[in-house]
Amino acid sequence: MKLATLKNGTRDGKLVVVSRDLTRFTDASFLVSTLQAALDDWKRISPHLAAMAESLEAGAVPASRFHEHDAHSPLPRAYQWADGSAYVNHVELVRKARGADMPESFWTDPLIYQGGSDAFLAPRDPVVAADEAWGVDMEGEVAVIVDDVAIGASVDEARDAIRLVMLVNDVSLRGLIPAELAKGFGFYQSKPASAFSPVAVTPDELGDAWDGGKVSLPLCVDLNGKPFGRANAGVDMTFDFPQLIAHAAKTRALGAGTIIGSGTVSNKLGGGPGKPVSEGGAGYSCIAELRMLETIAGGTATTPFMRFGDTVRIEMKDKAGHSIFGAIEQTVQRREG
């Protein structure tokens, strides 16, 4: 089934079930008001939501037109957002661009950071920044929402806890990252609010593209209307979601509704870095990666980070070319005052 949260003036919005083709929805809020409430009691509630989804496909329940613009992030706020960095290729490039070696352990020990989850952006909200020098960059990623995960859970237990899949724009302020990471405590100011796709789907909606741990489809990232990234999220993912979840649960339990991200999707090309989409490559899911390649090749990065007015669109399509999650589409805006 496919679920979305419509804006209704409340902090957590209203839960609806969306048709497979994303054209219609039926109100689910009389059954359970919010997605978090559904996740809190998933075993009891999800069969009813699934039945509602079937009825919606069959035209057996009242339905209204679904507009992606009306959707909030599926969880407008969450109790946890932890983002992995599973495409180690991407990490290696970041390091290479600044002349730093990557420890061998990065291929065996997942990297993860704790993100802010108290106020996500809606998928069509602007990204607001005070200064272009903050270096706004998108990071196109896949994310999963999990059920309760016990402390010390195994990879198999982690796999069984995956409830929903969605996309995320993990907005990064590249200009603030070096100084903040140098302080040693990780990201805070350099990771402003993220936005998630209008729709979250159960893994069965992905069919063959879901192997229990990752999504084997290209992530379409467009910058100002032009294809920028088409990296396949199922390729070069060194740690799959169950591994990331088990890593996150090593020293503490994870509460239902915890969101775990994949990190920026990134594909190698013939063992080396990728090529732009315009040259037949898979491109990039963030600008930083292209800038790193420019730096490695020519000493300086020439592509700028996002400027006020620039727009990024992040989407994923099934093999028939239909959007699975709807699109994240965000424009960078100057914060006034």
Place this chain on the structure above:
Amino acid sequence: MKLATLKNGTRDGKLVVVSRDLTRFTDASFLVSTLQAALDDWKRISPHLAAMAESLEAGAVPASRFHEHDAHSPLPRAYQWADGSAYVNHVELVRKARGADMPESFWTDPLIYQGGSDAFLAPRDPVVAADEAWGVDMEGEVAVIVDDVAIGASVDEARDAIRLVMLVNDVSLRGLIPAELAKGFGFYQSKPASAFSPVAVTPDELGDAWDGGKVSLPLCVDLNGKPFGRANAGVDMTFDFPQLIAHAAKTRALGAGTIIGSGTVSNKLGGGPGKPVSEGGAGYSCIAELRMLETIAGGTATTPFMRFGDTVRIEMKDKAGHSIFGAIEQTVQRREG
């Protein structure tokens, strides 16, 4: 007023108003079921809670005996937990112990990390660890809960957003920190679930001890029944709460119910490091600080981190010697399986 959340088998517990002397409570859940719900609509709901607190003091409402053991953390789960490191003295000592200089900017630019907030421990819950080598340590701190804070809020706006004050044991796994921080993305596995004091109080309950930005009272940290720390939370706090909150809101809005921590409370002594309580000093709010002093003095740390069965108690008393927030009291336990 003083608020607590009683365990009732649900994820968010039941909101109650507690008497000033912590002996009685009256159920507030018919008015608003949870503390998060009260924070979501604070302006409208808090006057009713305040009236209830007055009636409770006057004996004008039904009351039951308040047992700290029955309390969950005031927010059993929260949408954000961000912990500052405002006692820069503590940070300087950590660095000194490993022979690293501290950048001058640490005195002017607050350090903060994003913590996990999806499943806090109750104030009397055990701290569960798989291995003593993880190096379980307490960190005694003060924390505030804020209302909505706009992106780019000023220090004055941040001050006005403080709603509640409480204590926290920001449990740390010292054995896991060096390797995790070396990866560059901050804490994750090395910061398991934190626990908060049984009671959260509005700042007016602190009287003269609250100056709008910090609490000028000793934080009592006892290890296995013996005084370990008596550092004054109002002394050597380089950044007060409004400064920490404004720092946190620089690039993103903070949602109502966001918890901001002070970092480990730490006092200097005559410009240098402190002395143990047994020698007339203010002692320490975490074991690591004592170990750092041992390392600086003699080359090796001799005091071990917490072992299975060890207990820490964290409390703060008013000038008359009465507990303000109730006590956090946690024993370290081996995780089975």
